[in-house]
Amino acid sequence: MSPHAHLEIGKIKVVSLDAEGTLVTPDFSYAIWFEAIPERYARKHNIEFELAKKLIKEEYAKVGDHRLEWYDVRYWFDKFGLGTPDSVMESHQHKVRYYPEVKEVLSFLSCRYQLVVASGSTRDFLKFLLRDINSYFSRVFSSLSDFNQVKTPTFYSEMCQALRVRPQEVIHVGDNRQFDFIAPSEIGIQTLYLDRKGGPRADRSIADLTELNALLAG
Ligand SMILES: [Mg+2]
The missing domain is CATH 1.20.1440 (de novo design (two linked rop proteins))
Incomplete structure (x- = not known):
């Protein structure tokens, strides 16, 4: 069985991405x-x-x-x-650096899906971190600046409401197991854990965003 058999690709309307460690280096x-x-x-x-x-x-x-x-x-x-x-x-x-695959992946995905950023960084940082890639995203959500919290299940619920989609219609990808994988999963968002460190692969994880691209391309 594929390690990503849990995903229901056909339902996805929105691709939600974490910022730091996912799109942009620290x-x-x-x-x-x-x-x-x-x-x-x-x-x-x-x-x-x-x-x-x-x-x-x-x-x-x-x-x-x-x-x-x-x-x-x-x-x-x-x-x-x-x-x-x-x-x-x-x-x-x-000093802002994007991971090498990021611009190509965003360019591909933005033709097929609505893209959003769901970040734990404040807007003070996001303003600089996203400057060169802002145009790919319809919305940017900062859990701290907009909702005064880290990325909790409540934050993700609010995000889905703002986007007028059901959680099952969103896939979220990020590099923090708690904030990007466990929290969104709790409310039914589809998730993939991004583990850029390599090494033995955990279930439901990808090593870079080209894998996300390949999965969504079918
Ligand atoms: Mg991160």
Whole structure:
């Protein structure tokens, strides 16, 4: 039996994709959190970059990724007294990198399906992360900026309502097992787990988006 026998391809109307780790590499976000912020903090307090990075990482850890502030770049710029993040993020736009197959896959899929982004990143980041591929998507959903939550089953329900489709008519693909696979599955969205690391393949997983393309092409 095919490892994707659970999918009902014929029902799919909407292809929903995660952003970071799925369409776009973590390089841009890494540069903001672990280079730009510590750099500015080091300059402000006249300390070494490595020390600033260590201190900043400790502050991130104190908040932790279960709290929404952890994801909010404006919260951190404010907390560290660094002004607003806009010009810093603008100056790192060149760090945005798409995975090699992304543009071709989007171009193919957009002829046949409605494409949307369902991301846990804030709009502050999505504005830069999606800049070159925005035109492929009819809608972009940010769970944090639009719904004030990580990607929960409730977020996915709201998304389906906004799109006026039933969950079974959506396939969602992303690289986080909880947020992109378990949560949408719970409300009946069809899912594939994207595991770019290779190695032994888990059930219902794909290694890159060309596999999604092949499945949807039939
Ligand atoms: Mg991701």
